[in-house]
Amino acid sequence: MTTLANLSVGQSARITGIQAAPGIRQRILDMGLIPDIRVTLERVGPTGRPIWIACHGSQIALRLDEATGILVDDVKVAGDNS
Amino acid sequence: MNAEAEVKKEAPVEVAVEGSAQAGASRDGLRIALAGNPNCGKTTIFNALTGAHQKVGNYPGVTVERRDGRFELGDGRGVALVDLPGTYSLTSLSPEERVAQDELLSGENDVIVVVADSTNLNRNLVLLAQIMQMGANLVLCLNMADEARASGQVLDLAQMEKLLGCPVVETVGHKRQGIDALKAAIDRALASPRASRRLVLGERLDNAIGQIRALIPADFGRPEIADWVATKLLMGDAETTSRFLAHKGSASAASEIAAVRARIESETGHDAPLLVTEGYFAFVDGLLREVMTQRSRADARALTEKIDAVLAHRVLGLPIFAAAMYAIFWITFTIGDPFMGWIEEGFGWLGGWVGGLWPEGSDSLLRSLLVDGVIGGVGGVVVFLPNILLLFACLAVLEDTGYMARAAFLVDQLMHRFGLHGKSFIPMMTGFGCTVPGIMATRTMENERDRLATMFVLPLVSCGARMPIWLLLIPAFFPQTWRAPMLFGVYAVGIVLALLVALLLRKTVLRGDDAPFVMELPPYRLPTLRGALTKVAERGWLYLKKAGTIILAVSIVLWAMTTFPKAGSYEVDKLAAAGHVEIVADPEPSEGEGEEAKEGGDAKEDKGAAEPAGPSLAERLAMAQKGEKVTLLQSEADARNAEEDLNASLAGKIGHALEPVFKPLGFDWKMVTAMLGAFAAKEVFVAQMGIIYSLGEVDESSESLQATLRSDYSPLVGVSLMLFLLISAPCMATIAVTKRESNSWKWALGQLGGLTALAYIVSLVVFQVGRLLGF
Numbered sequence A: 001m002t003t004l005a006n007l008s009v010g011q012s013a014r015i016t017g018i019q020a021a022p023g024i025r026q027r028i029l030d031m032g033l034i035p036d037i038r039v040t041l042e043r044v045g046p047t048g049r050p051i052w053i054a055c056h057g058s059q060i061a062l063r064l065d066e067a068t069g070i071l072v073d074d075v076k077v078a079g080d081n082s
Numbered sequence B: 001m002n003a004e005a006e007v008k009k010e011a012p013v014e015v016a017v018e019g020s021a022q023a024g025a026s027r028d029g030l031r032i033a034l035a036g037n038p039n040c041g042k043t044t045i046f047n048a049l050t051g052a053h054q055k056v057g058n059y060p061g062v063t064v065e066r067r068d069g070r071f072e073l074g075d076g077r078g079v080a081l082v083d084l085p086g087t088y089s090l091t092s093l094s095p096e097e098r099v100a101q102d103e104l105l106s107g108e109n110d111v112i113v114v115v116a117d118s119t120n121l122n123r124n125l126v127l128l129a130q131i132m133q134m135g136a137n138l139v140l141c142l143n144m145a146d147e148a149r150a151s152g153q154v155l156d157l158a159q160m161e162k163l164l165g166c167p168v169v170e171t172v173g174h175k176r177q178g179i180d181a182l183k184a185a186i187d188r189a190l191a192s193p194r195a196s197r198r199l200v201l202g203e204r205l206d207n208a209i210g211q212i213r214a215l216i217p218a219d220f221g222r223p224e225i226a227d228w229v230a231t232k233l234l235m236g237d238a239e240t241t242s243r244f245l246a247h248k249g250s251a252s253a254a255s256e257i258a259a260v261r262a263r264i265e266s267e268t269g270h271d272a273p274l275l276v277t278e279g280y281f282a283f284v285d286g287l288l289r290e291v292m293t294q295r296s297r298a299d300a301r302a303l304t305e306k307i308d309a310v311l312a313h314r315v316l317g318l319p320i321f322a323a324a325m326y327a328i329f330w331i332t333f334t335i336g337d338p339f340m341g342w343i344e345e346g347f348g349w350l351g352g353w354v355g356g357l358w359p360e361g362s363d364s365l366l367r368s369l370l371v372d373g374v375i376g377g378v379g380g381v382v383v384f385l386p387n388i389l390l391l392f393a394c395l396a397v398l399e400d401t402g403y404m405a406r407a408a409f410l411v412d413q414l415m416h417r418f419g420l421h422g423k424s425f426i427p428m429m430t431g432f433g434c435t436v437p438g439i440m441a442t443r444t445m446e447n448e449r450d451r452l453a454t455m456f457v458l459p460l461v462s463c464g465a466r467m468p469i470w471l472l473l474i475p476a477f478f479p480q481t482w483r484a485p486m487l488f489g490v491y492a493v494g495i496v497l498a499l500l501v502a503l504l505l506r507k508t509v510l511r512g513d514d515a516p517f518v519m520e521l522p523p524y525r526l527p528t529l530r531g532a533l534t535k536v537a538e539r540g541w542l543y544l545k546k547a548g549t550i551i552l553a554v555s556i557v558l559w560a561m562t563t564f565p566k567a568g569s570y571e572v573d574k575l576a577a578a579g580h581v582e583i584v585a586d587p588e589p590s591e592g593e594g595e596e597a598k599e600g601g602d603a604k605e606d607k608g609a610a611e612p613a614g615p616s617l618a619e620r621l622a623m624a625q626k627g628e629k630v631t632l633l634q635s636e637a638d639a640r641n642a643e644e645d646l647n648a649s650l651a652g653k654i655g656h657a658l659e660p661v662f663k664p665l666g667f668d669w670k671m672v673t674a675m676l677g678a679f680a681a682k683e684v685f686v687a688q689m690g691i692i693y694s695l696g697e698v699d700e701s702s703e704s705l706q707a708t709l710r711s712d713y714s715p716l717v718g719v720s721l722m723l724f725l726l727i728s729a730p731c732m733a734t735i736a737v738t739k740r741e742s743n744s745w746k747w748a749l750g751q752l753g754g755l756t757a758l759a760y761i762v763s764l765v766v767f768q769v770g771r772l773l774g775f
Ligand SMILES: Nc1nc2c(ncn2[C@@H]2O[C@H](COP(=O)(O)OP(=O)(O)OP(=O)(O)O)[C@@H](O)[C@H]2O)c(=O)[nH]1
Pocket: B036, B037, B038, B039, B040, B041, B042, B043, B044, B045, B055, B056, B057, B058, B059, B060, B061, B062, B063, B064, B084, B085, B086, B087, B143, B144, B145, B146, B147, B171, B172, B173, B174, B175, B400, B525, B531
C-alpha cells in the first residue's frame, strides 16, 4: 500500500486513511489531513527526513513514522491537478 | 434564527464539565476569552486590545499559559480578557492545549472571540465549529486580513454572519486595524446574548449526537455543552468517556452509547473519530462555498516558497543555520563592544565622582558600599546592556520572521538521534534568552518523556544572564580575533552537552517510544519595526530591572559579606611598628608609569615580574619577616591591608573553606564566592568579581576588571571557569520553574545536583589535562 512516506519530492497524492495511535491520529486529522484531501510532498530534511508537505494551503512537517501511517493513492506529479 | 439557537447563556453555571476548570469563582464585570489555532494572531489581538506587550512570534506555540488583561468597550465598560494558548481542536494532547480547553469549557466567559487566520480558513474554522457546539456566545475575528486580501481572497462577511449567527469582523492585528470594529462586534454579541447557530454536521452524525445527548444524565456537565459532550462520547474520547463512566447512573447509558457508535461505524465503514472530524471539515467547506466570493490565487505563497528553496534547502539549510547562529554571536560581541566601552567609562567616571565626595583616603563604609558594592557590582552587570539588547534583537528576528520553525524542521533528525525532538529546539532557542521561558515552552511537547528530557538539559543552553560572564571572561583571556569564535564555542559546548545528557536520560530513566513530530510551518512574515523594538526594549527593561532589584540586593549582601568582619590588625602595620618596614609616599605617577605601579601593587606573588626592578612585594614582606629592613610604597601597604581584610571577611572565610574543593579545577577563593552568588542569578558572578576586585583595590581609577583578571589568572583557568559556570547549578528561578513544570522536586533537585556534578567533572578534566599539556 502506498503511504505518504513513499512519495518523492514534487509528487502529490490523495489521502485515503490514517493509521496511528489515537492521540496522534486525532492531531493529524485536526490539522486537516483527512481522507480525500490532496497533499504534495514539498521538500525533505537534510537526511531525507522529516518530510514537509503542503495541504489546504498550510505547510506541515512530519516525521517518517507518522508519514508511514498516512495512506494515499492517485499519485501524480504536482502541478498537474485535475 | 432557528429555535435551537436560543440556548441562552445564564450567569456562571457551577462547574463546567466535572473536574475541569476552577469555575464558580466569584466575578463581577465581563469576561472574554480569545481562542484560536496556534499562530493565528491571538496574542497580537490581545496586545492590541489591552495595550499589553505579551510575547508574539511567527511560529506555533508562542503562548503556553493563559494571560489576563483588561480593556474598555466603546461605552467605557471594563472587560477582563484572557489570552489562551493556540489549539487545533478541543482535544488536548499537550499541557498547553489543556489550559485552553479548560478555559473554553468553563462557561465563565461572556463572549468567546474565535480568532482565525484568514489565509487558512479551511482548518481554522474547525475550532469555531467545535466551540459552536458548546453553545457559547461567539464573535469571529478573521485576522491576517491583509494577507488574505493580498492573495486575492474575498469573503462575504454579511452572509457569513447570517449563516453562523454571530458577529464576524476582519482584523489586521499587528497594524491594529479593525480593533474598533472588533470591540463593536463584542458589544453586539453582549447586547443580544444569542448563542450562535447550532452546528449541523450532517443527518447521520446529528442523529447519533442527538441520541447520545438524550442518554446523558442532566447533572453531567453544563447543559449548554451537552452537544459537545455527546460528540466526544460518540468519538470515544478517552478522557470524556472515563469521566462519564465514573459518573453515577451512567452504566446503562454507556453501553447504549457504544451501540450508537457501532451502528454509525458499520453503516459508513469509517470509525467515529474520523467521521466526526470529517463532519467538521465538511461543515466549514460548505460554509466557505457560500461565503467565499473569490478564492485566493494559487501562487499566494510564492515568496515564502522562494525563500524556503534556499533557507530550508536539503543541503544548504544546515550550513546556513550554523552561519546564522555564528552571525548572532559575532554581532553581539563586535557591534556591542564600543557601546559597552562607553557605559564602562560612564561608570568609571561615576565611581570616581562618588568616591571623590569623600576626602582622600577616607574609609567611609557608605562610600565603599556605593563605589564598591553598587557601582562595582551592579555597574559591572549593566555595562553589558548593549550586548544583551543585540542578542535579543537577533533572537527577535529569528522568532518573528518564521525562520524558527524552519530551523526546527532542519534539526529534527539530529535531535531525534539524541532522543530529543524537533520541538525541543524551540524551547532551546528561547533558552538563549532565558532558561525560564524556555522551560515553559516545553509545554508544547506532547510526550512527557521528551518534555522532561528537554527541561532537564535546558540550563546547558547558555542564557542571556550568562552572557555578561562570557563578555567579561572571554576578552580577559583571549585576543580579539578569538573572541567571537570563543563565544560561539561556549554555546556550542553547551548544546553538545545538552544533547549528550538528553541521550543519556532517554537511554536510562526516560526510556520509551519516540514521540510524534507534527508541526506547522507558517509563511515568512516581515517583522514590524515597532514589534521588534518593543520586544527588545521589553527585554532590556527586564535586564535593567533585574540589575536594579535582585542583583542590587545580592550585591549589597555580598558586599557586606566581603567587607565584614575586618582584619583588625595588619601585618604591614605590625612590621612597621617593629621597625622592619618603612612606608614611603608614592611617587607622582607620570604617563605610562601609573600602569606599572598598579601592577606592582598587586599582592599576587607570581606577578611581581610586572615590576622590573627589585624584589616583589611578597618577597620584601618575607624579608621583613626575617628582620631585614625594607621599604614599601603607601599604595603597596594599602593593597596588602585590603587583601588581608578580604581574607578576614565572611565571604573570604567561606571562600577559603571551599577553596580546597575547587583548587583542582584551578579556581581560587574569590571565584568560589562569586560562584555561590551566581546561584541567585547568573549575572551576580560578574557583580561579585567586580566587588571583590573593587574592594581589593585602593585606586579608584583602577584598571578594568578584565585587565586584573588577565594578570591574575591563566587562560586555562579562564576556560575551566567558563565551563563550570556554563554547566553548573542553574539559577534559583530555573530550579523553581523545573519543579513547577515537572511537578516534582526529584527532577528539580536532580537537575541541580546532576548538572553541578557534571560541571565539576568537566572542569576538573579540562584543567588537569590542560596543565599536563603545559597550558
Ligand atoms: N500579516 C499579518 N501578520 C499578523 C497579523 N496578526 C498577527 N500577525 C503576526 O502573526 C504572528 C503570530 O502572532 P501571535 O499573536 O503570536 O499568534 P498567536 O495566535 O498568539 O500564536 P500562539 O501563541 O503560538 O498560539 C506574529 O508574527 C504576528 O506579528 C495580521 O493581521 N497580519
